[in-house]
Amino acid sequence: MTGTFPSPDLVARFHRDGFLVLPGFMPAERCDALVARAGELVEGFEPADIPSVFSTTDQKKTTDAYFLSSGDQVRFFLEEGALGPDGALNRPKSVAVNKIGHALHDRDPLFSDFSRDPRLAALVTALGMRDPLLMQSMYIFKQPRIGGEVVCHQDATFLYTDPPSVIGLWFALQDATLENGCMWALPGGHAAGLKSRFARAGQGGVRMDVLDPTPWPACTPENGYVPLEAAKGTLVVLHGLLPHLSGPNHSDKSRHAYAVHVVDGTLPYPADNWLQRPADNPARGFA
Ligand SMILES: O=C(O)CCC(=O)C(=O)O
Structure with a gap:
């Protein structure tokens, strides 16, 4: 990338379309390093420790609690197709995990470096964010054959501020194609308002x-x-109101991706947003 980044033309395109696709943003070696690190993390993960596996009682409640307390943790979530009728994994864990969330960017030094590339700070600042806070990260596996769909949504549904400020930074760590479930988006769809808001409800629910x-x-x-x-190394930048989705992966190729969601810290962060950080481990910026 040469010249000022991001160029005024890129900024204008983002505001017009609600997204940017920037091929070659991350070198292949940095993508490979993240894939390898995620592999190590999955090696160390014990499926029986997560409540959706082998759990027989009060499953919804314990699953919600595992999810709702993952805001500053490294937690593992499984593909639906990876669980047999007995609740046990029906395949090796390396091809059973749907995603790792939601604070790899703070808990793992390699992910932190990747997420805090200075070009990203320059990018979100140029896109209008005054005090960028890295609120959430997800390593998304989109496993071969069973990789689940992600239904059409706006990221501001899940990471709400008033006005909406979230920007998604999504990196293809492997090629994302029509066959293995690439994302789809509705250009200009960010101009419509927010359709829904996902929030904490009373008694540990949502x-x-x-x-x-x-x-x-x-x-x-x-x-x-x-x-x-x-293609691997591409950065996709998503406006928080842009409708986007991805289909299931019926192919035999995985589609690993890493996404970081940034919100503007000058705006109040609602106490009923699903993702909360403990007072002693607040969200940080790019520094
Ligand atoms: O990777 C995907 O398939 C969807 C990711 C997504 O929706 C997001 O990062 O907001």
């Missing part, structure tokens, strides 16, 4: 508040959606 019940148009090119095919 709720989805519907703000606009109109469903998303079906994901077809005729309806204006475009596939975001992304």
Whole structure:
């Protein structure tokens, strides 16, 4: 990348379309290093420790608690297709994990360095963020054959501020193609308002508040959606109101990706957002 980054043209494109696709942003070796590190983390993970595996009683409650307390942790979430009827894994754990969340960027030095690349700070600042806070990270596996779909959503549904400020920084660590479930997005769709808000409810539960019940148009090119095919090393930048999704992976190739979600720390962060950081380990910026 040469010249000022991001260029005024890129900034204008982001505001017009609600997303940017930047091929070759991360060198292949840095992507490979993250894939290898995620492999080590999965090696060290004990599936029986997570409540959705082998759990027989009060499963929903314990699963919610495992998820809701993951805001500053490194936790493992499984592909739905990886659990047999007895609740046990039906395949090796290396091809059973759906994602690792939600604080690799703070808990793991390699992920922290990757997430805090100075170009990212320059990018989100140029896109209008005044005090960027790295609120969430996810390592997404999209496993061969069983990689689940991600339904159409806006990131501000999950990481809400008023006004919405979240920006998604999504990195293809492996090639993301039509075959293995690349993302799709609705260009310009960020101009519509927020459709729903996912929040903590009482007694350790969660709720989805519907703000606009109109469903998303079906994901077809005729309806204006475009596939975001992304070669390894590509950075996809997503406006927090942009509708985006990804299909299931029916291919025999995995589609590893890493995503960091940044919010503007000058805005109040609601106490009922699902993702909370403990007072003694608050979200940090790029420094
Ligand atoms: O990787 C995917 O398939 C979806 C990721 C996503 O929706 C996000 O990072 O906001």
